Amino acid sequence: MSDMGRQSFGDKAEAALKPDSQKSYLEQAKDTIAGKADSAASSAQPESQKSWTQQAGDAISGNQNENSGSLLDKAKDALGMNENKPTTN
DSSP states (O other), X not given: OOOTTSOXXXXXXXXXXXXXXGSOHHHHHHHHHHHHHXXXXXXXXXXXXXXXXXXXXXXXXXXXXXXXXXXXXXXXXXXXXXXXXXXXX
């Protein structure tokens, strides 16, 4: 379960697993805005105040305070699903 004020894990997974080529422009814009808002909320909240589930979710999605690339993005890069994003190493 995600912390209050954060994007749900289900919404993150849904956005990450559907290729951008299959999304409408509205869906892509919504995903971008929600992702940036969640990343900002992650950066604003100290790790010591996050639940263990939120810390784990942030580690998987890349919303850690260091703003490193997500494991999901790296997997999508490896599968060629991140067509509109530069690859991260």
